[in-house]
Amino acid sequence: MADSIMVKVETLNKSFGNLHVLKDIDLTVKDREVVCLIGASGSGKSTLLRCLNFLEVKDSGTIFIGGEKVEEATHDLNQVRTRVGMVFQHFQLFPHMTVIENIIEAPVHVKKIPKDQAYQEAKELLAKVGLSDKETVYPGKLSGGQKQRVAIARALAMKPDVMLFDEPTSALDPELVGEVLATMKKLALEGMTMVVVTHEMGFAREVADWVVYMHDGRIVEAGPPDKLFSSPTEQRTKDFLDSVL
């Protein structure tokens, strides 16, 4: 089912008061695909991502997750969210829990997975993000890059169908960006479906299957990275790329 559609958004609109933040957004993310959202600050990238996880309530439009149309009124959004992992700019690890407790929290309390099984799986995830030695450490003792890798492991522990990343490296010291991007790249190679808001154009160019440029609440242009980066058709895309590259 390599071509099945994992996330589909149709004419999505969202306003905060008078501020129209998302305007008729259409977006399709296929299974195993990596989509990068780029665009200037305030263009609505985070809001779009948050709508996909129902942390923001859309005004109108349709969202399909895994082929299923999600209606806020009738769906159990908690159940939907277990299938959509999210990684935040500021990590948001739970500071009162150790690394391993952070990871098993939702599997144990939401999915009701037996604790020892959750623990085993968490250990495997920690190994995958290269932090096996940090199991019983509290987040306060980790570097930013380590925190973000734990946050990725925590989201993966729910075995989501798709992972959303909102500027996962923007809060990191430059020398720590690489380790997080490498972890994400590994995930992408394993076939995880990902939607990534990022300012890391190198990552987008290398890992993305599809790059989406947003401006002022609209998707201005989208395409495969080699095409979008080397020969954008819209003037605004060109201007934006000139300003960041």
Add this chain to the structure above:
Amino acid sequence: MEWLNKFIDSYPVFLKGMLLTFELTAVAIFIGIFIGLFFAFLKISKIKILEWIADLYIFLIRGTPLIVQIFVFYYGLTSLNISQFSAVVLGLAFHNGAYIAEIFRGAIQSIDRGQMEAGRSLGMNLKLTYRRIILPQALRRAMAPLGNQFIIALKDSSLAAFIGMYELFNVATTYGSNSFDYMTYLLIVAVYYLILVFIFSILLRYVENRMAISD
């Protein structure tokens, strides 16, 4: 040394008074924590009518003297055949509950909004996220101001003397008036209060340190 003699002579009665002071305070705080938690949740419920109820309660408690509240509870409740002890405890509990509510509300609202979102994004429902993520962190943050409030409550329990409860302060004034030597017994009772507050502070610091290990 006369002071010391009077201290030693009177200590069995003062110890009884101290026990009563401690009981009044401990039970009042215990109930006050639940009252405080309840009204803190009303305040953050984002449901206007519930917020108003909490605001009104806090307005009334903060706006009137504790001694008035104790008398109101005392006359109101004892006429319903509720014991003197319970009446005072409830008066103290509702009084402290208002302050504890504000402490909890402040602590809960001081937790980064992202923590709630992180919990929700993992599929945790609102209640579970509060219970597992928000409240444990808020409680840690509330410990220091709560400790302060507990010490204030301990000292405020002396107002129970005015409705005839034989707690520390009443013991002191009774001794004082019987012996025409108020000053000595006031200084004695001050020592008992200092000891109680000191023990309280040590307990609180112990709890705070245990909680802080993870941060």
